[in-house]
Amino acid sequence: GAGVSQSPSNKVTEKGKDVELRCDPISGHTALYWYRQSLGQGLEFLIYFQGNSAPDKSGLPSDRFSAERTGGSVSTLTIQRTQQEDSAVYLCASSGGKQETQYFGPGTRLLVL
Amino acid sequence: AQTVTQSQPEMSVQEAETVTLSCTYDTSENNYYLFWYKQPPSRQMILVIRQEAYKQQNATENRFSVNFQKAAKSFSLKISDSQLGDTAMYFCASLGNNNDMRFGAGTRLTVKP
Numbered sequence: 001g002a003g004v005s006q007s008p009s010n011k012v013t014e015k016g017k018d019v020e021l022r023c024d025p026i027s028g029h030t031a032l033y034w035y036r037q038s039l040g041q042g043l044e045f046l047i048y049f050q051g052n053s054a055p056d057k058s059g060l061p062s063d064r065f066s067a068e069r070t071g072g073s074v075s076t077l078t079i080q081r082t083q084q085e086d087s088a089v090y091l092c093a094s095s096g097g098k099q100e101t102q103y104f105g106p107g108t109r110l111l112v113l
Numbered sequence: 114a115q116t117v118t119q120s121q122p123e124m125s126v127q128e129a130e131t132v133t134l135s136c137t138y139d140t141s142e143n144n145y146y147l148f149w150y151k152q153p154p155s156r157q158m159i160l161v162i163r164q165e166a167y168k169q170q171n172a173t174e175n176r177f178s179v180n181f182q183k184a185a186k187s188f189s190l191k192i193s194d195s196q197l198g199d200t201a202m203y204f205c206a207s208l209g210n211n212n213d214m215r216f217g218a219g220t221r222l223t224v225k226p
Binding site for chain 1: 144146148150155156157158159160163204206208210211212213214215216217218219
């Protein structure tokens with residue numbers, strides 16, 4: 001079946017603009033995760049959705065970052081008033097449930113000029 | 114909180130040889146899972162192998178195997194018969210009860226012809 005998909009693949013924006021990144025998880029997966037990967041670094045957890053429960057937002061770096069998951073499927077990560085330090089690859093993953101293996105999408109590379 | 118440490122930023126191996134990537138972790142939980150992911154230049158994170166902490170037997174997937182030392186909190190990855198396609202960043206990760214996955218900083222592996 002289809003894997004996790006993300007769009008756009010690449011996004012270039014100007015400092016101060018808002019951006020939206022989209023993630024389509026694997027069909028039937030109840031858990032969805034967003035991570036940030038800065039150049040040459042490991043992955044930094046941002047936010048986690050599990051079913052209809054309130055999301056775990058503990059990894060969001062500032063209030064400029066928010067995420068939604070509509071209908072328990074597609075998720076959108078929004079970054080408002082982007083800053084140059086937001087430049088990174090944003091990775092989405094989904095899993096079948098708690099402590100199940102996470103499967104990753106190809107990521108969105110964000111560049112803030 | 115969980116932490117994962119990969120002490121080898123870069124490694125290289127000759128094609129067909131064996132290489133071992135190191136990983137140590139720290140957790141206070143009893144029920145956790147450990148993973149190795151591979152990230153080639155395409156940036157797609159690919160699951161290599163998964164280990165349940167409650168299992169004593171080391172996980173194996175074809176040419177990939179782990180040496181899981183629970184008391185020492187060590188989780189190394191052995192790649193046998195290295196192939197050019199194994200060239201990638203390798204990330205060790207720990208997944209705890211709260212479903213938060215923590216990643217190490219990664220090891221860049223180069224397989225030389």
